[in-house]
Amino acid sequence: xxxxxxxxxxxxxxxxxxxxxxxxxxxxxxxxxxxxxxxxxxxxxxxxxxxxxxxxxxxxxxxxxxxxxxxxxxxxxxxxxxxxxxxxxxxxxxxxxxxxxxxxxxxxxxxxxxxxxxxxxxxxxxxxxxxxxxxxxxxxxxxxxxxxxxxxxxxxxxxxxxxxxxxxxxxxxxxxxxxxxxxxxxxxxxxxxxxxxxxxxxxxxxxxxxxxxxxxxxxxxxxxxxxxxxxxxxxxxxxxxxxxxxxxxxxxxxx
Amino acid sequence: xxxxxxxxxxxxxxxxxxxxxxxxxxxxxxxxxxxxxxxxxxxxxxxxxxxxxxxxxxxxxxxxxxxxxxxxxxxxxxxxxxxxxxxxxxxxxxxxxxxxxxxxxxxxxxxxxxxxxxxxxxxxxxxxxxxxxxxxxxxxxxxxxxxxxxxxxxxxxxxxxxxxxxxxxxxxxxxxxxxxxxxxxxxxxxxxxxxxxxxxxxxxxxxxxxxxxxxxxxx
Numbered sequence: 244x245x246x247x248x249x250x251x252x253x254x255x256x257x258x259x260x261x262x263x264x265x266x267x268x269x270x271x272x273x274x275x276x277x278x279x280x281x282x283x284x285x286x287x288x289x290x291x292x293x294x295x296x297x298x299x300x301x302x303x304x305x306x307x308x309x310x311x312x313x314x315x316x317x318x319x320x321x322x323x324x325x326x327x328x329x330x331x332x333x334x335x336x337x338x339x340x341x342x343x344x345x346x347x348x349x350x351x352x353x354x355x356x357x358x359x360x361x362x363x364x365x366x367x368x369x370x371x372x373x374x375x376x377x378x379x380x381x382x383x384x385x386x387x388x389x390x391x392x393x394x395x396x397x398x399x400x401x402x403x404x405x406x407x408x409x410x411x412x413x414x415x416x417x418x419x420x421x422x423x424x425x426x427x428x429x430x431x432x433x434x435x436x437x438x439x440x441x442x443x444x445x446x447x448x449x450x451x452x453x454x455x456x457x458x459x460x461x462x463x464x465x466x467x468x469x470x471x472x473x474x475x476x477x478x479x480x481x482x483x484x485x486x487x488x489x490x491x492x493x494x495x496x497x498x
Numbered sequence: 499x500x501x502x503x504x505x506x507x508x509x510x511x512x513x514x515x516x517x518x519x520x521x522x523x524x525x526x527x528x529x530x531x532x533x534x535x536x537x538x539x540x541x542x543x544x545x546x547x548x549x550x551x552x553x554x555x556x557x558x559x560x561x562x563x564x565x566x567x568x569x570x571x572x573x574x575x576x577x578x579x580x581x582x583x584x585x586x587x588x589x590x591x592x593x594x595x596x597x598x599x600x601x602x603x604x605x606x607x608x609x610x611x612x613x614x615x616x617x618x619x620x621x622x623x624x625x626x627x628x629x630x631x632x633x634x635x636x637x638x639x640x641x642x643x644x645x646x647x648x649x650x651x652x653x654x655x656x657x658x659x660x661x662x663x664x665x666x667x668x669x670x671x672x673x674x675x676x677x678x679x680x681x682x683x684x685x686x687x688x689x690x691x692x693x694x695x696x697x698x699x700x701x702x703x704x705x706x707x708x709x710x711x712x713x714x715x716x717x
Binding site: 334 | 590
């Protein structure tokens with residue numbers, strides 16, 4: 244579980260996060276949504292420890308980030324997995340080497356043990372035959388799956404994904420969404436996904452946090468988002484005719 | 499770390515030998531021809547061609563001007579490779595994993611460039627050899643005169659001076675381009691701009707440090 248209390252972050256005069264308080268639950272797929280410029284990426288990077296925040300606190304299963312020593316932060320980071328928007332695979336390494344990288348850095352396993360684990364996670368993301376390909380030879384969807392494999396190879400307690408299905412076709416996007424949800428359930432980890440994709444919101448949003456202008460505007464789930472009367476949320480989530488119709492049908496069926 | 503160091507030795511040192519050899523050989527030849535053509539007085543001994551070529555190559559051309567060429571080749575490579583890693587969030591990925599990205603990316607390049615004096619030794623040898631070939635086969639003097647000039651008044655400290663400079667330039671070649679790559683912001687266009695800026699500043703620093711070291715060591 245990740246608990247965030249009164250989080251503030253500025254860049255110069257620009258006050259990006261203006262006091263966010265929320266929590267992300269273990270074993271659930273938690274989504275952060277909001278318009279561009281609402282502070283989603285900055286929030287995610289604060290959660291990852293990539294940005295130092297000015298005020299507030301972030302606790303990872305009771306460990307307050309700002310009270311940890313350098314070594315403790317490094318240890319905590321080894322328990323985090325991250326799927327970047329552009330996958331961020333290392334160009335000079337093969338897919339198998341990319342996935343093995345966190346094991347080489349953080350574990351003292353033998354080469355055969357690491358290879359077994361790499362085979363296991365690549366099989367988990369349905370990439371059994373891609374070991375020796377370079378990232379540049381893989382499609383966008385494959386790259387995302389390799390990034391997920393790399394993120395989970397070290398059995399993380401926390402999985403973060405920044406727009407994991409941006410730039411993917413709808414079918415591949417659903418595959419990635421389902422994979423993230425399955426992994427969250429299977430390994431009972433705390434997953435936080437930053438997304439713009441309303442399909443993801445409806446499909447995997449066990450907890451949804453909506454940010455607006457650096458503030459927490461609304462939080463709920465994929466169920467409650469249909470019933471919310473919050474104008475900012477409805478304007479954002481149901482901005483397309485299709486989703487307005489889906490909502491209308493849902494409300495007619497369920498109320 | 500060992501595979502990274504070996505990869506950087508291949509990229510930065512081995513990969514530079516070809517262009518350094520080509521430039522050194524022909525510039526050595528040009529120095530010998532120019533020296534010979536400007537020695538119009540009959541009282542000037544012919545072995546001065548070899549002497550002037552040796553001094554030019556060992557004291558300035560090999561350590562300093564090859565380093566400026568390397569600022570373009572190696573420096574741009576370092577800036578663009580690290581800059582691309584920044585743009586594509588690969589550095590963020592390293593940091594999220596708790597890896598010291600500066601140490602991981604810059605240290606192997608720094609170690610690889612400790613072999614830079616090896617490249618400069620090749621430049622010195624081929625520069626002098628190029629001068630010999632141009633002199634003999636161009637009809638500007640005999641091989642005996644040229645070799646006598648190369649051996650004339652040899653001061654071993656000049657080699658020490660050249661290699662002190664080379665080590666300092668290697669440090670500049672590893673650090674300045676890495677700095678511009680690591681701290682760049684933006685996209686693909688900014689990677690290009692950062693490479694250009696790093697080349698300019700590495701060259702400026704090489705010229706300034708060259709002046710300083712020459713004043714201190716030979717002045």
